[in-house]
Amino acid sequence: MVAMTQQRDYITREGWQALADELDYLWREKRPHVVRCLADAAAEGDRSENAEYIYRKKELREIDRRVRYLGRRVDELTAVARRSDNPGKIFFGAWVDVIDETDTAHRYRIVGADETDGPSGAISLHSPVARALLGRTVGDIVMVTLPAGERELEIQAIEY
Incomplete structure (x- = not known):
């Protein structure tokens, strides 16, 4: 019998810390406050008609x-540290400036699925755009297949 290997999900250190901070806040501050409010509401009497x-x-x-x-x-x-040994290539955690075929500039950051955020440009490592950009360098032109069709992107800058 062959054992199945479980693939780890990646996240930036900042993203992991944000999740850990949210967990800590919910457990140490928010939950105890709600429990106190619940106990106060329960003390008011008939619970079936008590909206609070x-x-x-x-x-x-x-x-x-x-x-x-x-x-x-x-x-x-799995929290991944910023990669600095080859800043000229696109790896996980990179900020990438691209221009599409209509000369519209876009800025993306390749992050884990748990920290994606469209308005800020944070895209999942597993997205078509991120998969097309990984391992590329400034000046490369990549074709990205999206549900709306193919899109051409030229890499302008890479930042870590």
Whole structure:
């Protein structure tokens, strides 16, 4: 029988720290506050018609769900340090400036799936654009296949 290898998910150190900080905040500050509010609402009497009690129970369930998720994810993720041995190539964590075929400039940062953010330009390592850019250098022209069709990108700058 062949053992299956589990592929690790990657995240930048900053992204990992943000998840760990959120977990710590939820567990140490937010959850105890909601529990106190829930206890106060429960002390008011009839719980079946107590909107505050019902709301706080729901809020507590959502916090507990997020804490469980973050606890698992923080353990599963592999934090990757910035790569500095070859700053002329695109690797995980790089900021990349590109120009498309309509001369529109775009700036992307290649990050883990847990830290993607469209408005800031943070794209997943597994996205078509990131896969096309990885390992490339300034001046390279790459073709990216997207659901809307093919797109040509010229790499203008790389930053770490």
